[in-house]
Amino acid sequence: MLSRVFNRGADADAGVASASVPRFDWRQYVVFIAFLVVFALFGATLYDSGFLSFNNLLNIVRQSAIIAVMAVAMTFVISAAEIDLSVGSVAGLASVTSALAVSEYGFFAGAATGLLTGLIVGSVNGALVARFNIPSFLVTLGMLGIAVGTARWITDSAPVPILDDSFNTIFGSGQIGPVPALLIWMFIVFAVGHIVLRKTAYGRRVLATGGNESAARFSGVDTRRIKFYVLLASSTVAALAGMLYAGRLQSGRYQWGEGDELSVIAAVILGGTSLFGGYGTVVGSVLGALLVGLINNGLTLMGLEFSQQQIVRGAIIILAVALARKGPGSR
Amino acid sequence: MDGRTVQIRSPQEAQENGIAMIFQEFSLIPTLSVAQNIFLNSEPRTGTKLLDDRQSERRTRELFAELGEDVDPKKTVADMSTGYWQLTEIAKALSRDARILIMDEPTSSLTKTESEALFDLIRRLKANGISIVYISHRMEEVFRIADRVTVLRNGRNAITDEVSNLTLDEVIDHIVGEKMEGAFEWREREVDRTGSPLxxxxxxxxxxxxxxxxxxxxxxxxxxxxxxxxxxxxxxxxxxxxxxxxxxxxxxxxxxxxxxxxxxxxxxxxxxxxxxxxxxxxxxxxxxxxxxxxxxxxxxxxxxxxxxxxxxxxxxxxxxxxxxxxxxxxxxxxxxxxxxxxxxxxxxxxxxxxxxxxxxxxxxxxxxxxxxxxxxxxxxxxxxxxxxxxxxxxxxxxxxxxxxxxxxxxxxxxxxxxxxxxxxxxxxxxxxxxxx
The missing domain is CATH 3.40.50.300 (P-loop containing nucleotide triphosphate hydrolases)
Structure with a gap:
């Protein structure tokens, strides 16, 4: 297997291609390596501060889970060479709508309203991009404002408390044994996302659309439908993330998710998904989100101020992305 | 170059040595004007170091006149036909005093008439002492305009000779490396057109x-x-x-x-x-x-x-x-x-x-x-x-x-x-x- 990797030059002329393994490209694993290096570093230096304690590790997961959930859906959007800037504010809006519905009509109405919020916003985003060819950057930038504005308007900018225990338990606050509900949600979304991207025709078509839209269209891929669905899914998953915020903080509030779009995009790119489309990895995105959480946690334990944390975090992200960059020719 | 050993590590260094390349996929910026493209990165300046548009437009006109064409220097490249794109590329090369022009499949996106115009132009450039490396898949063109031909196969030099010493079949043999089995030869095939069409x-x-x-x-x-x-x-x-x-x-x-x-x-x-x-x-x-x-x-x-x-x-x-x-x-x-x-x-x-x-x-x-x-x-x-x-x-x-x-x-x-x-x-x- 390894000899194939190293003898590439030699057998380039060998003629008929054979079904060998895909070649190893360490750049794809930068996020794994970075994760391990950072983890080891903090583990050694912050051992006394309790970095490796079970509770602290659970804390990291809890803090990253919601970003990771949104990053899974964003992986599809970016793989298709689109972008969704509205995820954070859709999460905020969905936290508010579901909170209002829960207090009026109960658990199921709350959950349904939250998801419906995502479906509606996603349909609008998707339709504007797919039908009318407006760049997703602009559509979702506009939607970011519309979603936040709506969330503030219908609540008079006040938090909406959620008193329904089952809602709070299922979305975010509860645990099964020692495992927090957030972690379970993250795992479900991750598993579904990974299988869909890697193993289904839809996933391949998303990658083809992002890699070369024209060639995908000439191959019978309905690229407009693909774009519609990636944006629909992104908003819907963002709405789920909003409900996780609502459940965890036992209230709906327009600020939930504020600014998350940048963390989500950073996690996806850090994970190795190509910003130009055509290549994506759900595993990478989730690890990217966890890596950002890990860094935040470690820096806090080190006693750095928030302002200093921001600087270090920014530098680490730039470094990791620079390392993960593919060679020339493939962009 | 001229008997001296030179090192070429970047397009800039090639340019300094008088070598210019006309790419198969044109390297022009479609949203800029003809003059802006030609003088990209070597724009004439006024005394105050600002761009001298009037001078670049005048020189563009002169360059095209040398090529026997009249073109509006202010015209946006995207609005012109591909034939003019190529002319613009050539004018750009000449503006940098290129003495060797490398053309990679120059006729691939040209119409028949545009190709003829290009061949005329190549002859005139030749008469003015400019050397041309002409890369082409089309043998007919090679035989029409080239003086000497080099065939490369698998990255090696298969043959270099005066065109007048070679026949088309010989060149093709060198390209293919083995005898061609008359793939370009037509064989009549039986087609039944009495049944229903597909x-x-x-x-x-x-x-x-x-x-x-x-x-x-x-x-x-x-x-x-x-x-x-x-x-x-x-x-x-x-x-x-x-x-x-x-x-x-x-x-x-x-x-x-x-x-x-x-x-x-x-x-x-x-x-x-x-x-x-x-x-x-x-x-x-x-x-x-x-x-x-x-x-x-x-x-x-x-x-x-x-x-x-x-x-x-x-x-x-x-x-x-x-x-x-x-x-x-x-x-x-x-x-x-x-x-x-x-x-x-x-x-x-x-x-x-x-x-x-x-x-x-x-x-x-x-x-x-x-x-x-x-x-x-x-x-x-x-x-x-x-x-x-x-x-x-x-x-x-x-x-x-x-x-x-x-x-x-x-x-x-x-x-x-x-x-x-x-x-x-x-x-x-x-x-x-x-x-x-």
């Missing part, structure tokens, strides 16, 4: 693209579409494949009327298209041979919603072997393959879809002669197995080599239909295409 196109029209196009295609037949750029050849192919809509007319496959509104409909009707632009429309360059090949087939490879990769890899392996695609593995990114092998992958991806009608738009553009003959043989084999093939090509030699029947298109309509055996020579077809 494909019937009835008075198909699309505003501004083509009108009243009618023809039949029979099983086992290769139909050539000849015509100049813009004559409607590609537009008809795109309409048959559901890329563009038509305004009127009917398409029948196996005698049944089909309504083609999108690529999926065309595929369901058994029609496939090898598109004109391999890199833009045929392939996802960053993706592997396997992923490219399976893209149209994903629907059929699904089992309980999941793509059966094992079966996909077997399909790919078999096709890659059948078409002799040279790649180190099916997981190799497609941009690492040569043009000919890339094109074979595009063909393979449609073979697996098992279409009844295969439309090939410029199937051998930008591939070497060896791959060219292989591709023509694939077309023949497919026709022999009862499929209907439509071949579109600007290279008439190629059309004459494979077609059983040829439709000549002009300004969006079919002006002539010729049976291959009635076409005496390539000149005859040339005249029909140019309508002289």
């Amino acid at each position: 494909l019937e196109v009835k008075v198909l029209s699309a505003a501004g693209r083509f009108r009243d196009v009618s023809f039949n295609l029979y099983p086992g037949e290769i139909l050539g579409l000849a015509g100049l750029m813009g004559s409607g050849r590609t537009e008809i192919a795109r309409a048959l494949f559901g890329i563009d809509r038509v305004d009127a007319g009917e398409i029948l496959v196996h005698g049944r009327s089909v309504d083609i509104r999108g690529v999926r409909d065309a595929m369901d009707a058994g029609i496939s298209l090898i598109p004109e632009d391999r890199r833009l429309q045929g392939l996802v360059l960053d993706h592997s041979v396997k992923d490219n090949l399976l893209l149209p087939l994903l629907k059929g490879l699904q089992r309980r919603g999941v793509v059966d990769d094992r079966r996909g890899e077997r399909t790919v392996g078999a096709l890659v072997e059948r078409l002799k695609v040279k790649a180190s593995s099916i997981f190799e990114p497609i941009w690492l393959l040569s043009g000919g092998n890339q094109q074979k992958v595009v063909i393979a991806k449609w073979l697996a879809a098992e279409p009844d009608v295969l439309v090939m738009d410029e199937p051998t553009a930008g591939v070497d002669i060896g791959a060219k003959t292989e591709i023509l043989d694939i077309a023949r084999d497919l026709a022999d197995s009862g499929k209907g093939i439509i071949v579109i090509s600007s290279e008439l030699t190629e059309l004459l080599a494979v077609s059983d029947r040829i439709l000549v298109l002009q300004d969006g309509t079919v002006t002539r239909e010729m049976h291959r055996r009635d076409v005496g020579s390539e000149e005859e077809l040339h005249r029909a295409v140019q309508s002289v």
